[in-house]
Amino acid sequence: METIGVKQYLHVRTAEHPVYSPCGEKISFITNYTGLPQVWELKHDESWPAQISFTEERIIFVQYISKSNLRIIGMDVGVNEKQQLFLLDDRGELTPLTNSPEHIHHYGGSSPDGKWIAWSSNRRHPAFFDLYIQNLDTLEIQKVFTGDGLFEVIKWHPSGNWLLIKKINTNLDNDLGLLQLATGEVKWLTVHEGEAIFESPHFSEDGKKLYLLSNKDCEFTGLAVIELSTNNFSWLDQREWDLEGLSTSHNKKLLAYTVNEGGISKGVVFNLQENTIYTWKTPIGVITEITFSPDDKKLAYVFNSPTLPSDIWELHLTSSLLKRITFVSRSPIIENLLIEPELIEFSSFDKLKIPAFFYKPKTAADNVPVVIFVHGGPESQIRAVYNPFLQYFLNRGYAVCTPNVRGSTGYGKKYTHLDDVRKRMDSVKDLTYLVEWLKSNGNADPEKIAIMGRSYGGFMVLAAVTHYPELWAAAIDIVGISSFKTFLEKTSPWRRKLREAEYGSIEQDSEFFAQIDPIHHTDKIQAPLMVLHGANDPRVPIEETEQIVNELRERNHPVQYIRFEDEGHFFVKLQNNITAYTSVADFLDQYIGR
Known part of the structure; x- marks a missing residue:
């Protein structure tokens, strides 16, 4: 059998972090197609994406600002993980936001009206992360929470009056809380005994419930819901494997996640109204970064397998049609040589x-x-x-x-x-x-x-x-x-x-x-x-x-x-x-x- 050089294997590109534009007509994602991770954009009526960012350092993530076509990205220097935040416009121009290169910044989402963003940073002390909000018009920064610990903003409450925050106790234990912006007070939602994680949280449409993944009081991570008025915690889906990567539709009627069966993913869509579960077939591999289209008719995600390197796929929820929409990883020279384990x-x-x-x-x-x-x-x-x-x-x-x-x-x-x-x-x-x-x-x-x-x-x-x-x-x-x-x-x-x-x-x-x-x-x-x-x-x-x-x-x-x-x-x-x-x-x- 003919052997191929390592360069051909390393030249296989990857696509990650898919996000739909607010109108749903295009998807932004990150690919290292040029040799360095950059933002690219794919329109649904085109077969090949266009490059949107042109930086000399890697781009770590991309998201849209609420009610805006502006994107926010994270970037560090020399892979030092001291992430800074920038606004990215359609011309590829960057507006610096955090501008403190000696510190780390973790993005926490934009407010429902699109006027503010939230992030955490170790600006005050290298060992602790405090919480900040920033006005996108004036770029004014306000510190809203200080604590001697590791804190992050997860997302804004639908009302815009609270931030959902996380306190990291260990890599395998954390708590979630609601930070009221007007008073700075925190209502902790996940007080627990023993070790537990609470991850991938999403608010219900009325903001009164929180859907999330947790392994509270059990061996494996399952799907749960918390009633925010009472902190009542109840299970929706538990299995003898971990559930991962929870996402919600925009109308909050559907939940999507994966089952990690010994290192192999199985995709799941949970219909909250009908209390039904739908799965779809994929080859042996891993599904990550699930996201719903704005009209909730499609589901985009990253699929990565030993024989199908990382690309973005799209599932049409009404027809069950599954389509690969990016081909940046395709490499005819080696694709017939790849081996499943x-x-x-x-x-x-x-x-x-x-x-x-x-x-x-x-x-x-x-x-x-x-x-x-x-x-x-x-x-x-x-x-x-x-x-x-x-x-x-x-x-x-x-x-x-x-x-x-x-x-x-x-x-x-x-x-x-x-x-x-x-x-x-x-x-x-x-x-x-x-x-x-x-x-x-x-x-x-x-x-x-x-x-x-x-x-x-x-x-x-x-x-x-x-x-x-x-x-x-x-x-x-x-x-x-x-x-x-x-x-x-x-x-x-x-x-x-x-x-x-x-x-x-x-x-x-x-x-x-x-x-x-x-x-x-x-x-x-x-x-x-x-x-x-x-x-x-x-x-x-x-x-x-x-x-x-x-x-x-x-x-x-x-x-x-x-x-x-x-x-x-x-x-x-x-x-x-x-x-x-x-x-x-x-x-x-x-x-x-x-």
């Missing part, structure tokens, strides 16, 4: 069943080299989506396995907490049992198994090669943590509290960190290592990479290091990605290639 399970050391996606190359034979890719988070989940470099590895003849080790989301609260703090290394041990499964059931060459991961997955790579060094023929760490102690000392101040809930704290767990941190066990590493990092990373400081690279170089261990000066925690620019993953592919070919 098999969903497998393996038993770990304590008999716990661990799910994983196993991709077999089309040329699979006995003793195949394997790349294990570990997701970040750790409160996250590997999904059945297109991944350019993993598909490239398959084309090169490698098998690929992407496990959701203990600690992953999507399998209930209990499963997510199985790797907390002192149980951290149990998830690393899961990887060793995956290796045994691959040898016994996946035709893996025991001498050619590599491990790769990014962010927290990078820690998993470093932990695996330091604590189980004999298993690995090669390792790739992308923006990974080499020491929880130094990571917590240097990560963004507002992020530290969130991470301590998962990893532990320096004050209470330093001794444990010293036992497990890869930086203290570099002498045990046997596998050659490749490491990549962006200099502007606000999440995992680049020192995490450079301290372990320096240690390995001092003892002449084979290590390759690529530092990107104009990237952050994510590599956004096309040429940088080509450089990164061409180098990774060459590294794998050198150490585990046939």
Whole structure:
């Protein structure tokens, strides 16, 4: 079989963040078609979109202002995640709104009359996010809430007199409240015991109810409704899987969301008046960013699968006609080479069943080299989506396995907490049992198994090669943590509290960190290592990479290091990605290639 270069896989573009214009005749979305995420616009009577924004930095999101054709966008510099807000007009001109580049700004929507926007920012203190509103005529900014915590504006109440706000307690626990703009008082709506999330909230048409997704007092996230006058909480749809991505129609009669069945999405439309549920068929993949058209007759969403990279699809609700409306990801050179995975399970050391996606190359034979890719988070989940470099590895003849080790989301609260703090290394041990499964059931060459991961997955790579060094023929760490102690000392101040809930704290767990941190066990590493990092990373400081690279170089261990000066925690620019993953592919070919 002919092999294709990594460039062809990385040149596959993506489409995201679809939003209908107020009249519904066109959709704005973000695509990296030019190599950098920009706003494009598709009219329903045209077959190809037009570019609307022309910036030198990535655009993170786009939304319309209420009762206006003006769009608001978010943009940072060098992928440093210090998002600023701008108005974008039809000529591609930008009007700066926040204009405080040293701070982060999270958008919270526009008022019903379109005259104000809301956002949160850590302007007052780097560790805390206060709430602001801004007049779009005068650009006047008013601080409306101050608190020593992590607060965000979710949206405006239909009356325009309240803001729906969120207090983030941990990554897995939050509360929602109504902030009265006239008085600054907050009525908290979701007071609860134990851990619970309350997400994707939407008001009813009269503003008296709140539809949302929650896992309050249960293992999985379901669909619920809160009566705002009494705070009464009741369920509308509960399943043995998480529900995700709730959206409401403009007339508030329909709810749309997805069911996450082991990393694969199933779409759902819930008719509130008829109390009926409608689903539609899609290939194996993931549905995100569902949005209704202004006339509520259509549903646009992003669909991403291993064989159908991220594009926007549209479902006509009356005819059930499903249509792909963007084709920015289409690449005839590779589309017939893309491979769907098999969903497998393996038993770990304590008999716990661990799910994983196993991709077999089309040329699979006995003793195949394997790349294990570990997701970040750790409160996250590997999904059945297109991944350019993993598909490239398959084309090169490698098998690929992407496990959701203990600690992953999507399998209930209990499963997510199985790797907390002192149980951290149990998830690393899961990887060793995956290796045994691959040898016994996946035709893996025991001498050619590599491990790769990014962010927290990078820690998993470093932990695996330091604590189980004999298993690995090669390792790739992308923006990974080499020491929880130094990571917590240097990560963004507002992020530290969130991470301590998962990893532990320096004050209470330093001794444990010293036992497990890869930086203290570099002498045990046997596998050659490749490491990549962006200099502007606000999440995992680049020192995490450079301290372990320096240690390995001092003892002449084979290590390759690529530092990107104009990237952050994510590599956004096309040429940088080509450089990164061409180098990774060459590294794998050198150490585990046939």
